[in-house]
Amino acid sequence: MTWTVFPTVFALSTALWGAAVAVVYLARLKPRAEILGHLFFWAGMAVMTIFILGLWGSLDRPPMRTLGETRLWYGFFMPLIGYLTWRRWQLAWVLAYSILMAVVFLGINVLNPDVHDRALMPALQSVWFVPHVIVYIFAYALLAVSAIVAVKALYEGRSGQFRLKTLTLADNMVYIGFAFLTLGLIFGAIWGKEAWGHYWNWDPKEVWALLTWIVYLAYIHIRAHRSDLVRPAMWTLALAFVVLMVCWFGVNYLPSAQGSIHTY
Amino acid sequence: MEPFTSNGRKNRIKPRKTVWLFPWGYTEAFLIAAALLLVGFALEWVTPGDGLSAPSWPWNGVIWVVLLLIPLLLHITMPQNPIVRWMSQVPASMGAIAAVTFSVLLMGLFLQGQPSGIGWMDRLGLSRMASSWPFLLSISWFLFVLVMTTIRRSIPFRGRNIGFLLNHLGLWIVIAGGILGSGDLLRVTMTLSEGQTVWYGTDRDGRTVELPLALELHRFHMEEYPPKMGVLSHETGGLIIRGEQDLVEIERGRKGHMSGWDYEILQFFAESARIEDRFEPLHDIGAAPAAQIRAVHAERGDTVTGWITCGSFNMKHQFLELEEGRAMAMTVPQSKRYMSLARLYTQSGDNRMIDIEVNHPYSAEGWKLYQFSYDDRFGKWSPISIIEAIRDPWLPVVYTGFIMMLLGAVYLFWLGKDIGTELTQNTDEVDSAPDAQDSPGSSGSATNEKEVSGQPAEARLKTEIS
Numbered sequence: 031m032t033w034t035v036f037p038t039v040f041a042l043s044t045a046l047w048g049a050a051v052a053v054v055y056l057a058r059l060k061p062r063a064e065i066l067g068h069l070f071f072w073a074g075m076a077v078m079t080i081f082i083l084g085l086w087g088s089l090d091r092p093p094m095r096t097l098g099e100t101r102l103w104y105g106f107f108m109p110l111i112g113y114l115t116w117r118r119w120q121l122a123w124v125l126a127y128s129i130l131m132a133v134v135f136l137g138i139n140v141l142n143p144d145v146h147d148r149a150l151m152p153a154l155q156s157v158w159f160v161p162h163v164i165v166y167i168f169a170y171a172l173l174a175v176s177a178i179v180a181v182k183a184l185y186e187g188r189s190g191q192f193r194l195k196t197l198t199l200a201d202n203m204v205y206i207g208f209a210f211l212t213l214g215l216i217f218g219a220i221w222g223k224e225a226w227g228h229y230w231n232w233d234p235k236e237v238w239a240l241l242t243w244i245v246y247l248a249y250i251h252i253r254a255h256r257s258d259l260v261r262p263a264m265w266t267l268a269l270a271f272v273v274l275m276v277c278w279f280g281v282n283y284l285p286s287a288q289g290s291i292h293t294y
Numbered sequence: 295m296e297p298f299t300s301n302g303r304k305n306r307i308k309p310r311k312t313v314w315l316f317p318w319g320y321t322e323a324f325l326i327a328a329a330l331l332l333v334g335f336a337l338e339w340v341t342p343g344d345g346l347s348a349p350s351w352p353w354n355g356v357i358w359v360v361l362l363l364i365p366l367l368l369h370i371t372m373p374q375n376p377i378v379r380w381m382s383q384v385p386a387s388m389g390a391i392a393a394v395t396f397s398v399l400l401m402g403l404f405l406q407g408q409p410s411g412i413g414w415m416d417r418l419g420l421s422r423m424a425s426s427w428p429f430l431l432s433i434s435w436f437l438f439v440l441v442m443t444t445i446r447r448s449i450p451f452r453g454r455n456i457g458f459l460l461n462h463l464g465l466w467i468v469i470a471g472g473i474l475g476s477g478d479l480l481r482v483t484m485t486l487s488e489g490q491t492v493w494y495g496t497d498r499d500g501r502t503v504e505l506p507l508a509l510e511l512h513r514f515h516m517e518e519y520p521p522k523m524g525v526l527s528h529e530t531g532g533l534i535i536r537g538e539q540d541l542v543e544i545e546r547g548r549k550g551h552m553s554g555w556d557y558e559i560l561q562f563f564a565e566s567a568r569i570e571d572r573f574e575p576l577h578d579i580g581a582a583p584a585a586q587i588r589a590v591h592a593e594r595g596d597t598v599t600g601w602i603t604c605g606s607f608n609m610k611h612q613f614l615e616l617e618e619g620r621a622m623a624m625t626v627p628q629s630k631r632y633m634s635l636a637r638l639y640t641q642s643g644d645n646r647m648i649d650i651e652v653n654h655p656y657s658a659e660g661w662k663l664y665q666f667s668y669d670d671r672f673g674k675w676s677p678i679s680i681i682e683a684i685r686d687p688w689l690p691v692v693y694t695g696f697i698m699m700l701l702g703a704v705y706l707f708w709l710g711k712d713i714g715t716e717l718t719q720n721t722d723e724v725d726s727a728p729d730a731q732d733s734p735g736s737s738g739s740a741t742n743e744k745e746v747s748g749q750p751a752e753a754r755l756k757t758e759i760s
């Protein structure tokens with residue numbers, strides 16, 4: 031199987047996943063219909079799996095050498111993580127959200143077939159690259175939502191409409207997002223050991239990833255310790271996202287980043 | 295069950311407490327954190343040098359044990375001492391976390407590893423925070439508080455604390471193991487040339503380190519991606535790139551349009567040599583890729599045909615002049631993968647061919663061998679290959695911590711907000727000592743009740759946040 035069939039694969043899995051999301055939302059009215067949602071979801075996963083395995087076979091190597099190939103893996107694992115989160119936490123929108131992200135990644139491969147051959151430098155050609163990036167994308171996505179929830183909570187507080195549900199949602203997002211942030215740090219460290227010889231080099235990107243992680247750590251402990259300190263906790267959560275953004279985009283503009291190994 | 299209820303009125307009704315009067319809380323925590331940083335910077339100021347480094351075996355092992363023993367002894371001998379209790383609670387943790395965050399923030403803001411040239415900044419250690427006193431003091435305090443917390447929650451052990459233990463002890467093991475282990479970390483580079491046997495490496499200070507293994511380079515091997523081509527502007531000296539179509543991978547038969555010219559790639563050789571005014575395929579040292587291009591100006595219709603090459607260390611590059619100030623040029627191909635094929639000899643008598651590739655280190659005799667570098671003037675024809683040999687005997691310790699934290703993360707994902715409930719139930723038991731109720735720092739004051747003083751939790755929070 032090669033990239034020529036990919037547009038069909040894409041259309042098929044998108045349709046199946048889309049149907050799954052639709053059913054999951056509709057099934058809120060009719061719980062028994064939910065089983066159809068699972069079926070559609072797993073059918074979509076099966077299509078992607080068959081394509082990846084087929085491509086693997088035809089290339090005679092794991093498809094992990096080009097950016098297009100790595101996007102294939104994002105498109106495979108994002109829905110899976112979203113599905114898990116939905117099953118565990120009944121957060122249907124996380125499923126929808128992660129499927130949307132997967133479709134965007136896979137869509138780039140359809141619209142821009144040229145990029146399939148775009149080179150990945152040797153250090154990036156690692157089995158750890160994909161898990162590292164996937165868990166980070168997922169963590170960032172959830173933590174972005176937690177920041178919105180924090181702002182909502184602060185707004186609610188100001189207008190006297192504060193709801194405990196908002197707070198619970200924020201905590202939930204952070205616990206899940208923080209778990210994935212931790213996975214991302216550790217996968218990155220293990221990859222660093224294999225590629226660059228050490229698991230921690232105090233590279234500016236690493237430093238900011240650590241700072242991001244610490245701020246969410248602080249949030250968790252403030253919440254666990256003094257659940258009455260709602261306002262400071264929500265401010266911490268909103269601020270944490272600013273640190274996250276610096277880590278994501280801003281690092282390259284800091285004086286500390288001259289000569290960073292993270293060029294992406 | 296709603297875990298996020300307030301921890302009760304009592305804290306807020308209580309009159310403000312004087313600093314340093316027991317029980318301690320956040321104020322004391324932040325004062326101590328600030329004091330540690332100040333002392334650290336002061337030490338840095340009065341003891342100029344190139345920074346601290348961890349002691350090597352056995353002293354790092356001794357420190358490891360001491361770091362565990364002191365908190366254990368404190369916990370066993372005086373568990374009810376207010377300072378001992380305070381050190382295992384969130385306020386002290388937040389102070390320690392803040393101090394570490396501050397030093398890491400400095401690391402994240404200033405360029406590390408080379409002096410800034412600004413006298414006072416370098417003297418304070420701001421350009422090498424990771425080996426500075428303020429960082430050492432804050433991370434030591436952090437580790438101390440972390441292990442105090444872990445001990446208080448883990449002795450006696452209860453099954454439901456497993457997630458807590460995995461996260462907190464795992465993190466402690468990773469940080470303590472990483473920092474102390476750096477005292478035994480050896481990193482040396484071996485420069486290999488074909489046919490020579492090398493059994494030593496050079497460390498960063500230029501010292502020679504003898505190794506229990508030897509490498510004989512058989513061949514350095516590199517695969518490259520096809521080169522790309524684009525239109526060069528002689529004024530700027532750079533390629534004119536406005537979009538995807540302006541820098542394309544070279545392959546035979548490719549047609550396209552860039553900067554006003556329609557082109558066709560008539561021939562392409564990945565390795566070739568110049569013979570008079572043309573190129574012929576040739577596999578030999580110094581061979582370079584070459585392509586024959588025909589370009590037709592889209593409006594004027596004038597045609598140019600000729601060869602381009604990016605050249606190599608012994609072949610000059612060649613452009614195809616299109617018009618005044620514009621030429622078609624080839625970029626140097628990027629490496630796809632590179633590796634050393636070498637024979638490995640070990641002290642234990644092993645003798646075999648191995649390959650060492652980027653991202654695929656080879657382990658032997660307690661060392662890991664990494665493809666590190668090559669002579670980039672020669673590119674794929676590099677006559678030498680540089681291997682980095684690394685010995686990190688503490689790696690299993692750090693990886694044990696990683697595994698614990700991975701499991702801890704899974705636990706966190708799976709239990710999510712329920713953990714909060716668990717905390718409150720748990721600390722109720724731990725903090726049932728008589729003094730627990732007045733301690734603002736004590737998490738024991740967190741309750742699980744939905745209502746405190748007759749007010750529903752939600753309504754109460756509404757008043758608090760607004």
Ligand code: HEM
Binds near residue numbers: 254461713714716
């Ligand atoms: C991997 C990093 C960490 C994670 C995931 C984590 C997570 C948590 C969670 C979820 C709680 C509340 C629920 C529970 O007790 O199980 C907690 C409590 C606590 N954590 Fe952490 N934490 C981490 C690191 C730290 C660090 C670095 C410190 C101190 C420097 C710390 C100190 C504390 C303290 C003092 C408590 C309260 C324990 C008690 O009162 O029993 N934690 N942590």
